[in-house]
Amino acid sequence: MSVFHLKYRPQNLAELDLSDVAESIGKIMSNKERPQAYLFAGPKGSGKTSAARIVAKMVNCEKSKGKDPCNQCSA
Numbered sequence: 543m544s545v546f547h548l549k550y551r552p553q554n555l556a557e558l559d560l561s562d563v564a565e566s567i568g569k570i571m572s573n574k575e576r577p578q579a580y581l582f583a584g585p586k587g588s589g590k591t592s593a594a595r596i597v598a599k600m601v602n603c604e605k606s607k608g609k610d611p612c613n614q615c616s617a
């Protein structure tokens with residue numbers, strides 16, 4: 543039985559435990575030209591999925607102009 547999908551996930555970069563990762567993502571996201579693909583690598587539980595979910599929200603966010611997703615739009 544797995545309850546991992548139920549665990550709390552950070553909702554923006556500031557809540558991400560990995561500050562160096564958050565910084566890197568912030569730099570990428572504040573760039574005008576965003577990459578076409580993102581690769582997350584690391585051991586299990588290191589925050590790949592959490593980081594990817596935040597990145598996905600940022601990429602798809604309709605309102606966010608800065609680093610963080612607005613957490614309000616449909617994305």
Ligand SMILES: [Zn+2]
Pocket residue numbers: 602603604605606611612613614615616617
């Ligand atoms: Zn949004």
